[in-house]
Amino acid sequence: MKLLTRDTDYAVRALVRISRSKNQIVSVTELVKDLKTPRPFLRKILQQLNRNGILVSYKGQGGGFSLARPSHKISVVDLIGVFQGPLEITECLFRKKICPERSTCALRREIGRIEEFAIKQLKDVTIMSLSNGGSRWPRAR
Amino acid sequence: MKLLTRDTDYAVRALVRISRSKNQIVSVTELVKDLKTPRPFLRKILQQLNRNGILVSYKGQGGGFSLARPSHKISVVDLIGVFQGPLEITECLFRKKICPERSTCALRREIGRIEEFAIKQLKDVTIMSLSNGGSRWPRAR
DNA sequence: GACAAATGATACTATTATGGTATCATTATT
């Protein structure tokens, strides 16, 4: 089971890389060099981040991407939202047809609590918190 | 994202149904009637539970399945273990090759905490706790 | 203006996990 899919993961790395860069604008070419992710896949991911207002893009020679807002305002939860939909681990297993007493179900209740906890914890993990401080992940090699 | 896959879900229902039954031994035929799950799929699931020591099976006419241990000793975590492998939401995204500084990664640390929390909470959700008490899920219809 | 270097958009493909089916063998009761 994975909490983060690969696109979310790549997105995190790319954003951290951009936020650490001296230049505001960073091109895919530059990112691929460090991150060693498949180039067309990374492009698709960055375009999604652009469409979702997390990155701003600049076309043409010398173009690339830059953060659309300060790195401490981009949370891992936001990225999960973009690539995996809202963080929600209960799913539709509990839809009424199958489970007529969902309101009193202990299992459902616990899963709800776990979900809450997960969101609360991940909200504070931002691109900023991953970029500096003790943690130096993910870094270039 | 789903914390429980469908086989785990069906397994929970089947076990609750067995634990509620007046008869020790319950056949697939009987289970399918109430749970409305696809019969061959449910059979496969029960066979897995048997192989993993959660159910005991009886062949031949009048046969079926019964719990291998008291219902309060069968936790949802056990079932996740059978069908989805050990509950582990960090996955291998953080394997060393890709992330050389996993030990100091804030994201990894948080995900680890979420995992711990999930296991702790779900350990106490047992077939017993789902079978009786206020919660009557999942019930027969 | 031509060219090059970048992104935008979109359609396609490959792989894997999930959710099943189908079939035949074996066992036990009657």
Next chain:
DNA sequence: AATAATGATACCATAATAGTATCATTTGTC
């Protein structure tokens, strides 16, 4: 012997994930 159950195993369908490929558009530089 017939029947009603499980055991084992191989197969299949669908969807999600991960990734490719292609062409259009924009923009800076010569």
